[in-house]
Amino acid sequence: MLRLEARALPSKAMTFASPLIALALTALVAAVILAGLGKDPLAGLRVIFLEPLSSRRQISEVLLKATPLIVIALGLAVCYRSNVWNIGAEGQFLLGCVGGGGMALWLMGQGIVLPRAVGVSLVLLAGMLGGMLWAAIVALLRDRFNANEILVSLMLVYVAQQCVNALVFGPWKDPQGFNMPQSAMFHSSLLLPPLLERTRLHVGFVMALVLSVAALLFMFRTFRGFQLQVGGLAPAAAAYAGFSARGALWLSLLLSGALAGLAGAMEVAGPVRQVTPYLSVGLGFTAIIVCFVGRLHPLGIVAAGVLLSLMLIGGELAQSRLGLPNAMASVLQGVLLLILLACDTFIEQRLRWSRPTGHTA
Amino acid sequence: MNETALLFNTALASGTTLALAALGLLVNERAGVLNLGAEGMMLVAAVAGFAMAFTTGSDVLGFVTAALAGAALAALFGILVIFLNTNQYATGLALSLFGYGLSAFLGVSMVGRTLSARENYEIPVLADLPFVGPAFFSHHPMVYVAIGLTIAIAWFLYRTRAGLLLRAIGENPEPAHALGYPVRLIRLAAVCVGGALCGLAGAYVSLVTAPLWVEGLTAGRGWIALALTVFATWRPARALLGAYLFGGVTVLQMNLQAGGVQISSHLLTMLPYIATILVLALISRNVAFIRLNMPASLGKPFRPGS
Numbered sequence: 001m002l003r004l005e006a007r008a009l010p011s012k013a014m015t016f017a018s019p020l021i022a023l024a025l026t027a028l029v030a031a032v033i034l035a036g037l038g039k040d041p042l043a044g045l046r047v048i049f050l051e052p053l054s055s056r057r058q059i060s061e062v063l064l065k066a067t068p069l070i071v072i073a074l075g076l077a078v079c080y081r082s083n084v085w086n087i088g089a090e091g092q093f094l095l096g097c098v099g100g101g102g103m104a105l106w107l108m109g110q111g112i113v114l115p116r117a118v119g120v121s122l123v124l125l126a127g128m129l130g131g132m133l134w135a136a137i138v139a140l141l142r143d144r145f146n147a148n149e150i151l152v153s154l155m156l157v158y159v160a161q162q163c164v165n166a167l168v169f170g171p172w173k174d175p176q177g178f179n180m181p182q183s184a185m186f187h188s189s190l191l192l193p194p195l196l197e198r199t200r201l202h203v204g205f206v207m208a209l210v211l212s213v214a215a216l217l218f219m220f221r222t223f224r225g226f227q228l229q230v231g232g233l234a235p236a237a238a239a240y241a242g243f244s245a246r247g248a249l250w251l252s253l254l255l256s257g258a259l260a261g262l263a264g265a266m267e268v269a270g271p272v273r274q275v276t277p278y279l280s281v282g283l284g285f286t287a288i289i290v291c292f293v294g295r296l297h298p299l300g301i302v303a304a305g306v307l308l309s310l311m312l313i314g315g316e317l318a319q320s321r322l323g324l325p326n327a328m329a330s331v332l333q334g335v336l337l338l339i340l341l342a343c344d345t346f347i348e349q350r351l352r353w354s355r356p357t358g359h360t361a
Numbered sequence: 362m363n364e365t366a367l368l369f370n371t372a373l374a375s376g377t378t379l380a381l382a383a384l385g386l387l388v389n390e391r392a393g394v395l396n397l398g399a400e401g402m403m404l405v406a407a408v409a410g411f412a413m414a415f416t417t418g419s420d421v422l423g424f425v426t427a428a429l430a431g432a433a434l435a436a437l438f439g440i441l442v443i444f445l446n447t448n449q450y451a452t453g454l455a456l457s458l459f460g461y462g463l464s465a466f467l468g469v470s471m472v473g474r475t476l477s478a479r480e481n482y483e484i485p486v487l488a489d490l491p492f493v494g495p496a497f498f499s500h501h502p503m504v505y506v507a508i509g510l511t512i513a514i515a516w517f518l519y520r521t522r523a524g525l526l527l528r529a530i531g532e533n534p535e536p537a538h539a540l541g542y543p544v545r546l547i548r549l550a551a552v553c554v555g556g557a558l559c560g561l562a563g564a565y566v567s568l569v570t571a572p573l574w575v576e577g578l579t580a581g582r583g584w585i586a587l588a589l590t591v592f593a594t595w596r597p598a599r600a601l602l603g604a605y606l607f608g609g610v611t612v613l614q615m616n617l618q619a620g621g622v623q624i625s626s627h628l629l630t631m632l633p634y635i636a637t638i639l640v641l642a643l644i645s646r647n648v649a650f651i652r653l654n655m656p657a658s659l660g661k662p663f664r665p666g667s
Contacts, residue, residue: 004445006664085450145642146651150397150450151588152641155634158581166627285458292451327465327576334401334459338441341452345445 004349014347019293019304022340029335030328039322047321048314048332060199062309064271068093068263070208070305072287074215075256077296081219082252083232086138088153089260090284091160092131096264098164099130101275104190104268105172105183119190124265131261132254134160139253143246149253157284165277172275183275192270204266208305211259212298219298228252260284282330286312289337308333368612369496373504376608378562378570378579380507382586383593383600384514385558389435390590391518392551393531393658397453398438400583401460402556403563406431408468410564411574415474420568424503427564428557434460435556439549446662457583465576476572501569503561508601510558515597527551531656534663544663559583581634588637592644594654610636 030048031041052058072089079086103126107119114122134156141147165181174184192202219225231238231248239245263283268275290308294300315329382399389396396402406427414423438456441447479501487498518524527547530537534544566582567574585607593599614632617624645651 087454141638141642144646146645146648147638147642148588148591148645151584151591152638154584155581155588155638158634159631162627162631166625169627170625288454289458325466325469327462327469330462331459331466332462334455334462337455338437338452338459341447341455342441342445345447349446 001354002351003354004345005352007348007350010348011346011350014343015295018343018347019295019300019340022293022336022343023307025339025343026332026336029339030332033328033331034324037324039324044318044322044324047318048311048328051317051321052310052313056196057199058313060196060201062306062313063205064199064201065312066302066305066309067202067205067208067270068267068283069287069290069309070302071204071211071263071266072256072260072284073290073294073301073305074208074211074298075259076287076291077215077294077298077301078219078228079252079256080291081232081296082228082248083235084249084252085150086135086153086253086256087150087288088134088138088155088157088284089256089287090280090282091153091157092134092257092260093264093267093284094157094160094164094280095130095134096127096261097130097268097275097279098160098167098264099133099261100124100127100265101172101183101186101268102126102130102167104186105275107190108184108187113187113189116189116191116193119187120192120269123190123269124262127265127268128258128261131257131259131264133257134261135253135257138257139250142253143249157280161277161280164275164279168275168277174274181277185274186269190269191273192266200271202266202270204270207266209302212302215298224251260287286333289333292337293340311336363492363495366492366496368609368616370499371612371615372605372609373497374500374608375570375611376605377501377504377507378565378582378604379586379589379607380511380562380601380604381503381565382559382562382583383589383604384507384510384597385431385555385562386586387555387590387593387595387597387600388514388518388527388558389548389551389555390659391531391595391656392527392548393534393656393661393663394439394442394548394552394555395449395453395660396435396438396456396552396555397450397587398434398456398460399453399559399587400579400581401457401463402431402434402559403460403566403579403583404464404577405434405460405467405563406560407563407567407578408464408471408574410560411476411567411572412467412471414564414568415471415476420479423568424561424564427560429560431556431558431560431563432553433556435552435559436549438556439552442662443545443548443552446664449660449662461577464578468574468576471574472576474573476568479569479572501565503565503569506561511597511601518597528656531658533658538663538665544665548663559586562586585633585637588641591651592640594644594651595656607633607636 034041034044052062100123103123138149138153141152142149169181172183192204195201195203227243228248231243286308290304294304312329318324318328319326386399409430410423410427413426414420441452442449481499482502484498488494530544538544566579589600589603592603611633614629618626618629
């Protein structure tokens with residue numbers, strides 16, 4: 001009979017092949033869904049996976065959406081490598097929007113006009129602080145009260161959304177905004193400078209690339225990064241070596257909170273330009289998928305971030321061009337992650353054909 | 362109906378979703394499998410049940426469809442984690458994300474449709490009693506089903522041989538395997554039961570509480586139910602009581618909003634989530650207590666013969 005057996009060593013080839021196989025199978029699932037809806041599968045796949053790369057403007061939109069995904073996923077990779085299950089990046093992202101937005105609105109309210117470099121830096125820093133604060137709640141409750149970080153971080157997403165709502169329906173509502181629940185538009189000196197002419201792509205994308213190199217160095221070239229990884233892979237060994245598990249918990253959560261917050265501040269100081277109740281579009285959850293597809297590796301995350309962003313934009317295009325439900329993209333994301341996890345089975349195991357030989361215990 | 366009786370009545374009604382889901386999750390956790398996909402299963406079941414009830418007009422068919430949908434998704438999860446040994450956290454999370462997308466996808470044509478408000482079933486004689494009648498004996502039938510299930514699951518876990526086996530596998534699968542029991546199939550069955558009950562919970566939201574379908578309808582109730590299994594220290598009766606307590610918090614929040622209390626409605630909407638965090642922190646504080654009650658093999662993969 002067919003059975004799984006452990007490999008002596010994890011398969012390197014499978015580690016890299018797994019996301020590609022998963023992507024191919026996801027495309028197959030997409031084709032089946034398209035056929036089921038009575039659409040031409042090949043034309044549909046072209047719209048979802050290739051159309052977003054068809055023009056300069058489309059490519060800039062893909063990179064724009066990839067920016068927060070990459071930034072958030074880099075922080076999550078540090079968490080997951082330390083075996084800290086922060087799944088509430090969406091909430092930390094929202095608090096980043098609140099922090100960054102709050103700073104921008106305060107500066108505008110005070111009539112302070114700063115050089116763009118200073119103003120934008122303040123906005124981004126405030127966003128990072130907001131995200132860090134939100135993640136610190138998770139770390140504190142885990143550290144002091146042993147409360148499960150998965151549930152706490154997820155619950156805080158709902159709380160964060162209500163915080164945003166309370167602000168934009170209340171004190172932050174734009175007095176000149178026809179009573180719409182949204183803040184005033186930010187002054188241009190508080191917006192991230194554009195990267196490409198006539199597109200919405202901003203310098204945040206370059207910052208994301210720089211951050212991924214920094215994350216690479218931190219994970220694989222510093223002692224602190226090494227300690228975190230040992231703690232995640234072999235907690236007992238880490239404890240024996242005297243690496244602090246509490247330190248790892250705090251560091252990974254604060255780091256991922258700060259990055260998710262930064263991504264939030266980049267959204268409000270980037271394409272959105274104001275605080276609205278509709279900032280949460282699930283980027284914090286998509287970033288979890290980016291993280292796994294990217295093998296928890298900073299360079300892999302850049303590639304995966306662009307891929308998932310492409311699928312999101314492709315899903316929007318499929319909605320307008322083919323009349324597909326816009327949930328198509330999130331179905332495919334979920335399918336991708338499920339298939340990926342199944343494929344990952346074969347990194348540490350392999351299928352073997354073995355004859356039943358009675359009981360071998 | 363007087364005010365307090367009404368409060369009890371609505372607490373029971375709104376706690377029933379959490380009770381159904383928590384009972385199901387408790388069964389698969391007692392077998393050693395942690396399914397973080399509760400929210401996704403509830404959402405898909407909610408839309409499946411709603412679509413069935415809307416087209417056929419039969420609530421029973423709606424609930425059955427929802428239970429089957431929940432069990433099917435749970436089986437997918439179970440095959441991945443039990444037979445392919447994938448990470449339980451990541452797979453459960455994937456199921457939640459997938460379920461969110463799938464339910465939105467399937468429910469596109471259902472958005473904006475509503476069912477008429479469900480009628481309560483009054484238990485003869487008892488419903489006529491003062492106070493306790495309106496509070497406890499005038500409900501949608503699923504409320505009584507949840508109570509019945511609590512008793513049935515408690516009886517199964519603590520009074521039957523099969524229940525003992527299930528708990529033994531949750532503590533340590535090795536001895537059961539050595540005795541020749543099909544550990545992985547038993548775990549798969551427990552996961553499917555968990556999914557079916559989460560399915561009922563989802564349909565209760567879309568058919569009774571709401572009764573309509575919108576994207577993300579369950580609003581985190583699956584995650585709260587997961588936290589509830591911890592509060593309940595994996596015991597059915599405590600899960601039921603905990604669910605009613607949380608139902609009470611939700612009702613209180615709605616009453617305060619309706620009563621025009623001068624607190625921001627956004628702050629009130631946070632209340633159930635903050636309550637979950639606080640109770641989780643309070644219960645988890647005692648590490649030894651949690652460790653004593655938690656199924657010892659919870660979340661750990663089992664590979665026979667390795």
